[in-house]
Amino acid sequence: MNAPEIIARRSGGLLLSLLLIFVAGINFSFLFSVNKIATEAGVPFFAYVFWYALGAGAVLFMLAAMRGELPRIDKAHLKAYGVAAALGFAFPFALLAFVAPKLPSGVAVLLVILTPAFTYLFSLLARLERLHLMSVGGLVLGIAGVLFIVVPSGSLPAADMAGWFLLALLAPICFAGLNVYVELHRPPETPSLSLSVGILLSAALMLLPLMLATGQLYVFPGPVLDGDLALAGAVVVNILMWPLFYEIVKRTGAFLMSMINVVGVVAGILWSMVFFGERHSGFIWLAGGLMLIGLGLILARPILAARARSN
DSSP, X not given: OOHHHHHHHOOOOHHHHHHHHHHHHHXXXXXXXXXXXXXXXTOOHHHHHHHHHHHHHHHHHHHHHHHTOOOOOSHHHHHHHHHHHIIIIIHHHHHHHHHGGGSOHXXXXXXXXXXXXXXXXXXXXXXXXOOOHHHHHHHHHHHHHHHHHHSSTTSSXXXXXXXXXXXXXXXXXXXXXXXXXXHHHOOTTSOHHXXXXXXXXXXXXXXXXXXXXXTOOOOSSOSOHHHHHHHHHHHHHHHHHHHHHHHHHHHHOHHHHTTHHHHHHHHHHHHHHHHHOOOOOHHHHHHHHHHHHHHHHXXXXXXXXXXHHHO
């Protein structure tokens, strides 16, 4: 299926799509806080992501069985599950769990706000979106925001955090790759619940050998209550997150769906202040402001275009 046919396949009203994006973004924002709680409680990061992938996958598997929407097992579907699990789950979530104790929670959340910018870039390359001046300006502001975090000596609590921040940038790149891949290669008639089970269980299978090879064994429930509660919270987040993700991509396409990350960042920074008492330097707030303004420019065009088409 070529790009015009994929674009034409998008469906759904703007108001309902924005409501789903808002709900999904709030849900996603909690993942950063539970990541930090889990790692500070001593839960190994490969084991942590493995268990919440397996737990959420098992719950959704039961729901899919009751609805008669179990994942299909054929070459096309296995490829869809595997690539999505690697790009959107196994690598980036393990990475975010790994860097969580090395960066302030609010700063780690800022990374995800770059996902729409990378999604736009990849959508341009795939011809799912067109080049627009507002969107380019948004990309420039987003990059400027990253520089305000990495370059000034006072923007991060410790100088060695800049390297961890740059490493963590691989996570939004992977998320953006997932967004575009799913829009391009989603099996069109497969239910979102079925695809969610496929990506979660595929991610658990990918993480199992990594967990065993690195000796990061963790028996659930474990010896620390905070670690178990964080794991349970991550399972709940993922039970909601993946069906919403697949449904929103189907309705809006990869680029507008990535607005989830804007909502998630704003809420995630608030949670970092509420749960951990974090306070950020002026450079961090300036960086966040630049990123939000940039993404506002990027996202304004498709929203305005959708409203114009509906009138």
